[in-house]
Amino acid sequence: MPNTQELQDLTTQVRRDILRMVHKVNSGHPGGSLGCAEFFVALYQQIMDRKDDFHMDGIGEDLFFLSNGHISPVFYSVLARSGYFPVDELNTFRLIDSRLQGHPTTHEGLPGVRVASGSLGQGFSVAIGAAETKKLNKDNHLVYSLHGDGELQEGQNWEGIMYAAANKVDNLIATIDLNGQQIDGSTDDVLAMGSVKAKFEAFGWTVVDIDQGNDIDAILAGMATAKSLTGQGKPICVLLRTVMGNGVDFMMHTHAWHGKAPNDEQLEIGLAQNAETLGDY
Amino acid sequence: MKTYTNTGNKDTRSGFGAGLTELGKTNQNVVALCADLTGSLKMGDFKANHPERFFQVGIAEANMIGMAAGMTIGGKIPFTGTFANFSTGRVYDQIRQSVAYSDKNVKICASHAGLTLGEDGATHQILEDIGLMKMLPGMTVINTCDYNQTKAATIAIAEHHGPVYLRFGRPKVANFTPENQTFEIGKAVHLTKGQDVTIVATGHLVWEALEAAKSLHDKGISAEVINIHTIKPLDSKAILDSVTKTGCIVTAEEHNFLGGLGESVSRVLAQHQPTPQEYVATHDTFGESGTPAQLMEKYGLNADAIENAAEKVMRRK
Numbered sequence: 001m002p003n004t005q006e007l008q009d010l011t012t013q014v015r016r017d018i019l020r021m022v023h024k025v026n027s028g029h030p031g032g033s034l035g036c037a038e039f040f041v042a043l044y045q046q047i048m049d050r051k052d053d054f055h056m057d058g059i060g061e062d063l064f065f066l067s068n069g070h071i072s073p074v075f076y077s078v079l080a081r082s083g084y085f086p087v088d089e090l091n092t093f094r095l096i097d098s099r100l101q102g103h104p105t106t107h108e109g110l111p112g113v114r115v116a117s118g119s120l121g122q123g124f125s126v127a128i129g130a131a132e133t134k135k136l137n138k139d140n141h142l143v144y145s146l147h148g149d150g151e152l153q154e155g156q157n158w159e160g161i162m163y164a165a166a167n168k169v170d171n172l173i174a175t176i177d178l179n180g181q182q183i184d185g186s187t188d189d190v191l192a193m194g195s196v197k198a199k200f201e202a203f204g205w206t207v208v209d210i211d212q213g214n215d216i217d218a219i220l221a222g223m224a225t226a227k228s229l230t231g232q233g234k235p236i237c238v239l240l241r242t243v244m245g246n247g248v249d250f251m252m253h254t255h256a257w258h259g260k261a262p263n264d265e266q267l268e269i270g271l272a273q274n275a276e277t278l279g280d281y
Numbered sequence: 282m283k284t285y286t287n288t289g290n291k292d293t294r295s296g297f298g299a300g301l302t303e304l305g306k307t308n309q310n311v312v313a314l315c316a317d318l319t320g321s322l323k324m325g326d327f328k329a330n331h332p333e334r335f336f337q338v339g340i341a342e343a344n345m346i347g348m349a350a351g352m353t354i355g356g357k358i359p360f361t362g363t364f365a366n367f368s369t370g371r372v373y374d375q376i377r378q379s380v381a382y383s384d385k386n387v388k389i390c391a392s393h394a395g396l397t398l399g400e401d402g403a404t405h406q407i408l409e410d411i412g413l414m415k416m417l418p419g420m421t422v423i424n425t426c427d428y429n430q431t432k433a434a435t436i437a438i439a440e441h442h443g444p445v446y447l448r449f450g451r452p453k454v455a456n457f458t459p460e461n462q463t464f465e466i467g468k469a470v471h472l473t474k475g476q477d478v479t480i481v482a483t484g485h486l487v488w489e490a491l492e493a494a495k496s497l498h499d500k501g502i503s504a505e506v507i508n509i510h511t512i513k514p515l516d517s518k519a520i521l522d523s524v525t526k527t528g529c530i531v532t533a534e535e536h537n538f539l540g541g542l543g544e545s546v547s548r549v550l551a552q553h554q555p556t557p558q559e560y561v562a563t564h565d566t567f568g569e570s571g572t573p574a575q576l577m578e579k580y581g582l583n584a585d586a587i588e589n590a591a592e593k594v595m596r597r598k
Binding site for chain 1: 312333334336338339341343344345346347348349350351352353354355356357359374375377378379382383384385
């Protein structure tokens with residue numbers, strides 16, 4: 001199992017991948033991707049019990065669903081660097097004939113992706129369905145999912161959140177990327193949600209806080225707590241407080257880089273802040 | 282002319298329920314999801330016999346479709362049940378992204394389609410669902426005509442890998458196709474042989490087409506009636522072979538003429554064999570409250586309307 005430094009090195013490399021991917025095609029979503037780099041690395045390298053080869057049915061292993069599909073750069077980078085497909089394929093991000101579509105899809109057969117996402121608010125339902133099938137199959141593995149905080153403004157989420165509590169879907173750990181930003185501004189300015197924690201608790205979920213959502217050790221500890229709380233009749237929600245654009249100073253603490261690519265000069269600044277630890281693709 | 286016997290009026294939704302009951306016994310991977318309409322969809326037997334495989338989601342259709350997509354991961358074959366309006370228009374984006382684009386093996390089973398839902402009125406009478414569903418890449422679209430065929434189709438779609446939209450209805454209508462028939466997706470069923478006009482019908486309009494063919498026969502007109510239960514993929518060959526003989530065609534459906542069976546037939550004809558066509562369908566309108574028979578009369582969706590359309594299209598040859 002990798003140690004914290006190794007996970008940190010991979011995270012740094014993933015940040016470089018993200019910046020280079022969106023820079024090359026002058027499109028994509030670096031802000032949320034950078035903010036979730038530590039989470040993805042921890043999830044795929046340590047938290048999930050997963051098989052090396054990809055099977056859509058995922059029987060006998062943990063599953064992950066990305067609901068906020070626009071942070072595909074971090075998803076693709078971590079999938080590639082976890083062995084699902086060649087790292088060089090990151091070169092094809094958003095290009096014609098690529099398996100690495102702007103938003104993740106199963107349609108082009110990219111290993112590691114189990115459902116299309118991008119149109120927001122659909123991931124809870126899919127993850128809940130997969131968790132119900134795990135129960136029917138008597139498969140004790142868990143289902144993980146990630147959702148943006150702005151995404152919670154979509155009503156379908158709350159249909160699923162209500163269902164999961166009422167039906168004791170306690171093999172699901174849904175993480176909310178609580179970065180407080182969305183395209184048009186802060187979540188408080190665009191459509192204030194009040195206390196996300198209070199809402200999940202009111203719906204009957206167990207909530208685990210990870211206040212330092214960009215700290216690998218804090219993520220590992222928080223997710224271990226979340227895992228220990230599964231199987232107790234309640235679905236688990238992890239509130240992961242991250243900084244959008246984390247690791248690239250001029251992209252941090254702002255919604256400005258939600259869906260904007262760096263230019264050549266900005267790329268160089270960003271890369272200078274993140275050393276090439278494992279080799280660029 | 283070959284004639285058919287109504288063995289007693291039955292609702293197509295009960296055919297769905299019977300098919301689902303059968304699948305419950307024969308296919309352990311079949312699961313059912315319902316959005317608070319278990320009785321209306323006739324899913325009660327499945328629920329009683331297999332409570333562990335029945336998922337009541339409440340009045341939350343978007344979640345139901347997404348859950349169904351997720352449940353396929355691990356090998357289940359989800360059948361969702363609600364009214365046609367809430368099965369399609371309400372959840373179009375969920376079907377588009379989580380089911381169709383994601384290539385998920387979900388069976389969207391929709392009752393109370395069209396005007397024959399009756400008194401509840403236009404809010405519930407969807408006449409656009411065939412169009413919505415047939416436009417989705419990879420989606421199979423089926424509209425069955427009677428109890429026996431709906432039961433057979435329900436069983437057949439479990440064996441077909443891929444998303445399916447199965448459309449049926451509320452009222453008790455003639456049950457005339459064979460019991461325990463084999464249902465072949467995408468294969469038209471020839472009901473009568475004829476030389477003068479082709480009548481291609483789907484859903485509740487198939488029986489009406491047979492009634493129209495009888496009247497036409499009495500007038501010396503020989504009509505070839507084809508039951509197109511699968512609108513997508515469309516059995517183009519059956520249609521083209523028939524119009525080669527007859528030289529004209531009537532399409533009949535309980536759906537808007539924009540986006541329905543008629544337009545699919547027009548496309549095939551325009552591309553391969555331009556042929557005069559008349560549409561028995563609603564004409565870009567919403568429905569309203571009334572009895573099913575009143576509504577089908579008012580909106581021109583019965584045997585009389587098909588007969589008139591046949592005579593009209595024959596004059597255009």
